Amino acid sequence: xxxxxxxxxxxxxxxxxxxxxxxxxxxxxxxxxxxxxxxxxxxxxxxxxxxxxxxxxxxxxxxxxxxxxxxxxxxxxxxxxxxxxxxxxxxxxxxxxxxxxxxxxxxxxxxxxxxxxxxxxxxxxxxxxxxxxxxxxxxxxxxxxxxxxxxxxxxxxxxxxxxxxxxxxxxxxxxxxxxxxxxxxxxxxxxxxxxxxxxxxxxxxxxxxxxxxxxxxxxxxxxxxxxxxxxxxxxxxxxxxxxxxxxxxxxxxxxxxxxxxxxxxxxxxxxxxxxxxxxxxxxxxxxxxxxxxxxxxxxxxxxxxxxxxxxxxxxxxxxxxxxxxxxxxxxxxxxxxxxxxxxxxxxxxxxxxxxxxxxxxxxxxxxxxxxxxxxxxxxxxxxxxxxxxxxxxxxxxxxxxxxxxxxxxxxxxxxxxxxxxxxxxxxxxxxxxxxxxxxxxxxxxxxxxxxxxxxxxxxxxxxxxxxxxxxxxxxxxxxxxxxxxxxxxxxxxxxxxxxxx
Numbered sequence: 001x002x003x004x005x006x007x008x009x010x011x012x013x014x015x016x017x018x019x020x021x022x023x024x025x026x027x028x029x030x031x032x033x034x035x036x037x038x039x040x041x042x043x044x045x046x047x048x049x050x051x052x053x054x055x056x057x058x059x060x061x062x063x064x065x066x067x068x069x070x071x072x073x074x075x076x077x078x079x080x081x082x083x084x085x086x087x088x089x090x091x092x093x094x095x096x097x098x099x100x101x102x103x104x105x106x107x108x109x110x111x112x113x114x115x116x117x118x119x120x121x122x123x124x125x126x127x128x129x130x131x132x133x134x135x136x137x138x139x140x141x142x143x144x145x146x147x148x149x150x151x152x153x154x155x156x157x158x159x160x161x162x163x164x165x166x167x168x169x170x171x172x173x174x175x176x177x178x179x180x181x182x183x184x185x186x187x188x189x190x191x192x193x194x195x196x197x198x199x200x201x202x203x204x205x206x207x208x209x210x211x212x213x214x215x216x217x218x219x220x221x222x223x224x225x226x227x228x229x230x231x232x233x234x235x236x237x238x239x240x241x242x243x244x245x246x247x248x249x250x251x252x253x254x255x256x257x258x259x260x261x262x263x264x265x266x267x268x269x270x271x272x273x274x275x276x277x278x279x280x281x282x283x284x285x286x287x288x289x290x291x292x293x294x295x296x297x298x299x300x301x302x303x304x305x306x307x308x309x310x311x312x313x314x315x316x317x318x319x320x321x322x323x324x325x326x327x328x329x330x331x332x333x334x335x336x337x338x339x340x341x342x343x344x345x346x347x348x349x350x351x352x353x354x355x356x357x358x359x360x361x362x363x364x365x366x367x368x369x370x371x372x373x374x375x376x377x378x379x380x381x382x383x384x385x386x387x388x389x390x391x392x393x394x395x396x397x398x399x400x401x402x403x404x405x406x407x408x409x410x411x412x413x414x415x416x417x418x419x420x421x422x423x424x425x426x427x428x429x430x431x432x433x434x435x436x437x438x439x440x441x442x443x444x445x446x447x448x449x450x451x452x453x454x455x456x457x458x459x460x461x462x463x464x465x466x467x468x469x470x471x472x473x474x475x476x477x478x479x480x481x482x483x484x485x486x487x488x489x490x491x492x493x494x495x496x497x498x499x500x501x
Contacts, residue, residue, distance in 0.1 A: 025169035033165065046153065074146075077145055078144040079143035086104070088103050108129075109129075124151070134148060135149075141500045324369075324452050325369040333371060335355075380395075380446060381394065384407045388409030406465075
């Protein structure tokens, strides 16, 4: 139960304050009581010694003893031989009257006083029925004179002091508890506001859809010079990060939905074509020409679907983070051979490759998957071939950090440049000059493969000058010189440009 009561920070701070005040009060009280007791006992000892000296003088002058002694003082004579005797002062003198009330001491009291040591220091003796006494003894002819004064006044004074100290300590603890409760609650109010913000955000539905987290800790509670300010600033940073992550998740979900819809649309067309030509062949089984045409179309559309499915499967594998093969790949040779193949496939374009002088004798190598890197170069060159008119010059430049593909064709539509590497994004078919229109996965595959190799792809395009720049990680000269590379095509320099997606 105690643990539950003091679980909150407020209760623990108040309890700590109360304990500290109580501890200080107890220490001060004990110290004060001990000091007062010591002071009063010293005074009592001096009074005992004074009374002893006066009694000795009275005895020496044969005068009455006990004059000026406080009530309760005991005076006893302990002879060396014989029976001791003594009196206790029952009443003092009045207005100088020498009459003093005295009562004889009993044997038990005299025996107790007889044990008092002689000397300059007083000692404490417990006297039956009379209580505790401070006594002092001095030798006299034929015996010892003992004088004692009761300690009850000192004891009562110290007891009253302790009682008042306990009362003031209780008042101090109560005041400290109330003040600490008010102060702590006031000081922790900003922290409660931060907690309120956190609870409000925690109650927001974040399962799906676009999430806007507008709740923030107020600026006045984000001063990092204070503890609460650091908590508030950290919470605001966390909320901003969560909001950004949720926005990215929503965008990713939308992309996945769009991707599935686009993939379904692209697969539906060849499936519909296959179904149509299959039905046509079934209706005219006796017409060899019709059946042959239908089978050719089915084969063509099946190949188109196979290529699309393979591209989708590769994208899915890359998205899942599945690692690619890592082997040294001769980047110079890869690019030169790809350009040579493109020149054979489409001689209507002007194909060029620019290789730095040091890469001719010592080829550039990159750690990666040769097949996938070849697919990157092929997609870029195919993209340039399909989306630029005949006579366009396409230039591949080898660099130490990768390569670039440039063309001087019409360029990307301005509204397509920012989305060129997204999946199923295609340019306006009217701008392709009758070229075959793809499904829009070529540049998406380029970006996915290059990213899997730790690189990046960028595009800049204006009419007559389009460049796709591919940067690869860990490109370096080969360890041993390779065979000389084919020299670039000996055609005059052309304006810079690049492919379309």
